[in-house]
Structures are given as C-alpha cells and as structure tokens.
Amino acid sequence: VHRLVRISPFDAAGKRHTSFCSVDVVPQMDGDIDIEINPDDLKVDVYRASGAGGQHINKTSSAVRITHIPTGIVTQSQAQRSQFKNRDQAMAMLKAKLFQLEEEKKAAELAAIRGEQKDIAWGSQIRNYVFHPYSMVKDLRSGYETGNIGAVMDGDLDPFMDAYLKWTLEGTKATEE
Incomplete structure (x- = not known):
C-alpha cells in the first residue's frame, strides 16, 4: 500500500489530502487447464x-x-x-x-x-509520497528515503528496489539520502 500526501488540484480550498493505493503485480499465467486422463x-x-x-x-x-x-x-x-x-x-x-x-x-x-497483502488503510502502507508540506518519498520497510520526489515519480525506483533487497537479505535499514 502506498500513501500519497499532497495539495489536491481539485480542492478549491487548497487543503492537504491523503490517498492510498495498492499495487498488485503478478505474472501472466496460462489460463488453459487441459485435463488428460491416462x-x-x-x-x-x-x-x-x-x-x-x-x-x-x-x-x-x-x-x-x-x-x-x-x-x-x-x-x-x-x-x-x-x-x-x-x-x-x-x-x-x-x-x-x-x-x-x-x-x-x-x-x-x-x-x-x-506474497503478503495488506488492507488499504492507515498503518499498512509500505511507502509514503509526501508532496506537502515538504518533499520526500520514504520506504517504511527498508528505511530508504529521498527528497528527489520528481525523479521517483519519473520512474527512478532502482534505489528503492536495492534498499528493499538489502533489507530482505540483511534485515538492516538503509541509510538516509
């Protein structure tokens, strides 16, 4: 679950909004089951x-x-x-x-x-994207964070993947950038 904190462009009052999103990535599996009986x-x-x-x-x-x-x-x-x-x-x-x-x-x-699936709610997020009042993306599992939110939104996710893999192998949190 990913958490996004921003000033919504759709809110005329300019209030800060928090949204949650869940991403489910699975390989494409062969849907055909052919039953052959010997x-x-x-x-x-x-x-x-x-x-x-x-x-x-x-x-x-x-x-x-x-x-x-x-x-x-x-x-x-x-x-x-x-x-x-x-x-x-x-x-x-x-x-x-x-x-x-x-x-x-x-x-x-x-x-x-x-793997593990969590509820789309407070407390179950794995990554926070904060656009306001400051700019930061933080992976809560590995501890990796960066202030370059534009690069992350443009697809620069390699540091997050590296930190996550290191965290799963070593169980240590990454150093902050």
Whole structure:
C-alpha cells in the first residue's frame, strides 16, 4: 500500500489530502487447464445399481465407479439404465474434480507468488509520497528515503528496489539520502 500526501488540484480550498493505493503485480499465467486422463491411472468397477428399476436393475451391472489412482478421487454414477451412459457421466464428474484440483493448485501457486497483502488503510502502507508540506518519498520497510520526489515519480525506483533487497537479505535499514 502506498500513501500519497499532497495539495489536491481539485480542492478549491487548497487543503492537504491523503490517498492510498495498492499495487498488485503478478505474472501472466496460462489460463488453459487441459485435463488428460491416462486410462492406466483409472480403476473402473461395475456393480448392480440400487433403488427403483425392477428386474432390469437387479440383473445388470449398470452402475459404474471410477477411481483415479494418482489422486484417490472416486466418482460413481448409477442414474442411467445403461452402463455406458453411467461410465460417461462418472468420467465427466472425474474430469470436473480434476479440473477443480488443478485450479486450486494454480490459485496456491499465485498466492505464493503474490506474497503478503495488506488492507488499504492507515498503518499498512509500505511507502509514503509526501508532496506537502515538504518533499520526500520514504520506504517504511527498508528505511530508504529521498527528497528527489520528481525523479521517483519519473520512474527512478532502482534505489528503492536495492534498499528493499538489502533489507530482505540483511534485515538492516538503509541509510538516509
């Protein structure tokens, strides 16, 4: 969270305003999840279904249970009279569960990349940009600060990145400029 203190050009009274901004930088990830199921990874069981259906349900093994051995996910279907339809339905449920598992893995990977996120509020800022009553940009984590606010606003962020990296490696605050 970044905090900006300035005299707003939109305030006719010329009062000092404080604003907060959060920046979230994440890599672009491949959004396509293609579920490939190796038939050797499946254990398919057929059994007699239970419930209403009379003689047909008692004489045929139309219910299907599919176990995905690598993950231990089990799906089953006995809704249809046909074993083939039940197999297709159980396979569709298995693909849906594997898809959900892959989405959870991607979400966990993204959370690990993203790191810590704080509320956009007082006390959670990592950097202050003060335009008034004085000019200063200060990184509150590393302690690095500079009075050359124009250079920072023009993109000169290398000193801040260097100070942050030093702070994360050594745990020491940077000397003031």
